[in-house]
Amino acid sequence: MVTVNEAKQRIIANTGTLPAVQMPLSEAIGSYLSEDVISPIALPPFRQSSMDGYAILHSDVSESGTMLRLAGESKAGQADLPVVSAGTAVRIFTGAPVPEGATAVVMQENTSLSDRSVQIHEFPVAEGKNVRRAGQQIAQGAVALRAGALVSPGAVGFLKGMNVNEVTVYSKPKVGLLVTGDELLKAGEALVPGKIYESNSAMLQAALAQAGIGDFSISYASDDLDATIAALEVLLEEHDVILASGGISVGDYDFVGKALEALGAETIFYKVRQKPGKPLLFAKKEEKLIFALPGNPASSLVCYYEYVLPALKKIMGSREPFLRSVRLPLRDAYRFDGERDEFLKARVEGSEVVSLDGQESFVIGSFAVSNAIIYLPVGQNRVEAGELVEVHLLPF
Numbered sequence: 001m002v003t004v005n006e007a008k009q010r011i012i013a014n015t016g017t018l019p020a021v022q023m024p025l026s027e028a029i030g031s032y033l034s035e036d037v038i039s040p041i042a043l044p045p046f047r048q049s050s051m052d053g054y055a056i057l058h059s060d061v062s063e064s065g066t067m068l069r070l071a072g073e074s075k076a077g078q079a080d081l082p083v084v085s086a087g088t089a090v091r092i093f094t095g096a097p098v099p100e101g102a103t104a105v106v107m108q109e110n111t112s113l114s115d116r117s118v119q120i121h122e123f124p125v126a127e128g129k130n131v132r133r134a135g136q137q138i139a140q141g142a143v144a145l146r147a148g149a150l151v152s153p154g155a156v157g158f159l160k161g162m163n164v165n166e167v168t169v170y171s172k173p174k175v176g177l178l179v180t181g182d183e184l185l186k187a188g189e190a191l192v193p194g195k196i197y198e199s200n201s202a203m204l205q206a207a208l209a210q211a212g213i214g215d216f217s218i219s220y221a222s223d224d225l226d227a228t229i230a231a232l233e234v235l236l237e238e239h240d241v242i243l244a245s246g247g248i249s250v251g252d253y254d255f256v257g258k259a260l261e262a263l264g265a266e267t268i269f270y271k272v273r274q275k276p277g278k279p280l281l282f283a284k285k286e287e288k289l290i291f292a293l294p295g296n297p298a299s300s301l302v303c304y305y306e307y308v309l310p311a312l313k314k315i316m317g318s319r320e321p322f323l324r325s326v327r328l329p330l331r332d333a334y335r336f337d338g339e340r341d342e343f344l345k346a347r348v349e350g351s352e353v354v355s356l357d358g359q360e361s362f363v364i365g366s367f368a369v370s371n372a373i374i375y376l377p378v379g380q381n382r383v384e385a386g387e388l389v390e391v392h393l394l395p396f
């Protein structure tokens with residue numbers, strides 16, 4: 001049995017990244033950059049007005065009420081511009097080039113127009129006011145995004161603005177899931193005594209989809225050693241990461257561990273000092289990672305978020321693979337036996353965190369309304385209301 005920290009360290013130490021590929025930016029959303037992106041142009045490319053108003057020489061305004069002669073117009077997209085010289089103003093619009101000579105833009109609301117003159121009702125006007133400098137956002141040749149950055153919607157907007165339409169990102173893993181358990185019914189089958197509906201595969205598929213992993217296949221094996229070996233062997237041939245659900249505890253019909261051994265996989269750890277998810281197994285065969293997740297649905301999902309997702313993110317090139325961790329006050333006191341670290345299904349509500357009813361590992365209803373996991377290390381058996389606890393934020 002290893003500790004939570006030891007398990008996490010061993011996973012990270014045994015996880016590499018997949019090869020990089022170049023692809024259109026529009027297809028790279030949710031991937032991680034494998035190299036820095038250098039901006040080919042400055043942004044903005046030219047001095048831009050940030051307001052609708054008048055481009056002026058700020059030093060022309062000696063008092064509120066100063067009159068300036070209107071000397072033309074600059075609208076967005078215009079290339080041929082009038083020049084602003086002493087005593088003149090140019091009508092200008094948001095995003096339009098600031099004409100040569102102008103040192104500030106006065107917003108329309110602080111002016112009045114009469115005949116061909118504009119009166120400025122603002123004093124003093126600071127140099128550079130309402131003018132976006134060329135390269136203010138990013139200079140040409142500067143690093144726009146570093147290797148390891150997520151291609152997020154914000155990143156897409158940023159890169160498109162500099163006409164970067166292709167990026168080099170790490171490949172995403174192919175994930176194969178083996179579902180074991182003779183008690184499991186598929187969708188639509190009639191409920192008969194002793195059986196339950198199989199739900200872990202759909203749950204894990206949903207979690208993977210949220211992580212941007214769509215290359216996912218599911219196999220099923222009955223509670224039988226040969227069937228488990230055969231199914232795992234096929235999955236190992238075709239995938240980078242194998243997940244198994246169930247069959248990893250010490251029961252007579254738990255065959256996943258034995259099957260992995262028979263296939264020559266190297267066990268990196270088996271059992272973590274945690275609740276839920278104690279029987280988690282992590283193994284490797286060549287560069288392929290194998291996670292045998294405990295069958296209890298909440299154990300499976302906790303292990304997914306705390307261990308599998310970080311491994312997947314590292315494979316995809318993320319430099320921050322673990323769930324974001326914050327410390328928040330716990331709303332209500334919580335007692336626990338304190339023999340294993342505990343992960344609690346939780347909800348961040350405002351600036352505090354609530355430990356939800358239904359912490360047992362077969363209860364998934366509480367996970368259905370969770371947005372976080374509370375992590376309580378061993379060593380204490382009571383957390384008081386208002387005490388700060390470590391909270392891992394779920395990635396949505």
Ligand SMILES: Nc1nc2c(c(=O)[nH]1)N[C@H]1C(S)=C(S)[C@@H](COP(=O)(O)OP(=O)(O)OC[C@H]3O[C@@H](n4cnc5c(N)ncnc54)[C@H](O)[C@@H]3O)O[C@H]1N2
Nearest residue numbers: 181198199200246247248249254277278293294295296299
């Ligand atoms: N003698 C011991 N028994 C158990 C121990 C132990 O240390 N000693 N550990 C317990 C803990 S903790 C866990 S967690 C479970 C893990 O068992 P398995 O990984 O072998 O899982 P199963 O026995 O196959 O199933 C557990 C539970 O989950 C349900 N299940 C399984 N697969 C699915 C699925 N795909 N969809 C929905 N529900 C599923 C299954 O019906 C069981 O109720 O072992 C304890 N026992």
Ligand code: MOO
Nearest residue numbers: 276277278299361
């Ligand atoms: O480790 Mo198990 O998930 O506590 O029931």
